[in-house]
Amino acid sequence: MLSGHPVLGGHLMLAADEPSLPVADLLRWITQADASAIPALLAGCALDDGDSDDVTPIADIAVADRALLLANGRRVPLRAVLDGAIIDPRPGSPLLAAYAAARSPAEHREVAERAALRRLGVDPDRLASAADRHTVLAFLRTQEAGDAITEQALAAFHEAMKRSPDAAVHRRAAAALRDVAAAQAGRGDPVPATLPWRLAWFLNRTGRYEDAIAVSETPEALRQQGMHRAYMASIRASALISLGGLRRDTGLLDSAEQSVRAALAAGSAKEMTDSLYAALRRARDRIGAR
Numbered sequence: 001m002l003s004g005h006p007v008l009g010g011h012l013m014l015a016a017d018e019p020s021l022p023v024a025d026l027l028r029w030i031t032q033a034d035a036s037a038i039p040a041l042l043a044g045c046a047l048d049d050g051d052s053d054d055v056t057p058i059a060d061i062a063v064a065d066r067a068l069l070l071a072n073g074r075r076v077p078l079r080a081v082l083d084g085a086i087i088d089p090r091p092g093s094p095l096l097a098a099y100a101a102a103r104s105p106a107e108h109r110e111v112a113e114r115a116a117l118r119r120l121g122v123d124p125d126r127l128a129s130a131a132d133r134h135t136v137l138a139f140l141r142t143q144e145a146g147d148a149i150t151e152q153a154l155a156a157f158h159e160a161m162k163r164s165p166d167a168a169v170h171r172r173a174a175a176a177l178r179d180v181a182a183a184q185a186g187r188g189d190p191v192p193a194t195l196p197w198r199l200a201w202f203l204n205r206t207g208r209y210e211d212a213i214a215v216s217e218t219p220e221a222l223r224q225q226g227m228h229r230a231y232m233a234s235i236r237a238s239a240l241i242s243l244g245g246l247r248r249d250t251g252l253l254d255s256a257e258q259s260v261r262a263a264l265a266a267g268s269a270k271e272m273t274d275s276l277y278a279a280l281r282r283a284r285d286r287i288g289a290r
Contacts, residue, residue, distance in 0.1 A: 050084040135156045212235060231263075245286060
């Protein structure tokens with residue numbers, strides 16, 4: 001039990017602003033450094049697993065197994081609670097102080113970068129590399145500052161977020177690109193030429209097919225030429241195939257076929273259009289359409 005904090009039903013009720021260390025940072029710490037002092041530092045701390053409304057006191061840590069031993073008898077692997085945090089309500093927060101002292105300047109910068117990404121709605125552990133973290137953070141900071149987004153920055157952001165396999169990252173990308181479009185239009189700045197199809201790509205990837213189709217019908221999308229037009233047409237076709245299959249709507253599938261043809265005419269790679277035609281045939285077969 002932590003001094004000064006009531007235990008309710010075997011759990012601790014702590015204020016939301018208690019000093020904390022992300023579990024992901026604790027895992028990196030015990031993996032990369034001498035972990036002999038960490039069990040003693042965890043005495044008096046508690047686990048916020050990211051799901052419960054309260055937290056559970058920590059009894060010990062099995063360093064070799066990378067698992068927390070909780071006061072309620074549970075054994076929790078750190079990797080099972082990577083979205084959680086270790087709460088340290090003690091005066092001076094000794095765990096956090098020791099963690100900070102153990103970090104190199106480069107590690108402090110990484111910790112700050114990860115915290116900034118979390119504040120901006122991106123889980124840094126869901127990005128593919130340190131380079132992608134830098135790219136995404138730079139983009140989101142530029143957006144937050146209200147500065148214009150360049151085509152180069154937009155392309156780099158798209159590729160960095162696209163490399164993540166996580167749907168939450170793709171949803172965050174779509175939200176960011178929607179905000180960029182609105183902000184730049186509101187300021188009268190030109191919207192980057194590739195923004196419509198990049199936004200549609202993330203919407204389609206996250207199952208927001210109607211929204212992706214709607215983007216493909218905006219004036220900005222309809223003005224696109226060359227490969228940008230091909231990309232948009234192929235994304236529109238993919239969204240129409242998915243939505244048509246879900247709704248068993250042959251009209252949507254017919255529209256998808258028109259979009260595949262438009263993509264091919266605009267210069268889309270034959271491998272891409274062949275893949276779309278195959279998906280279209282499967283969707284028609286599933287609903288018994290010709």
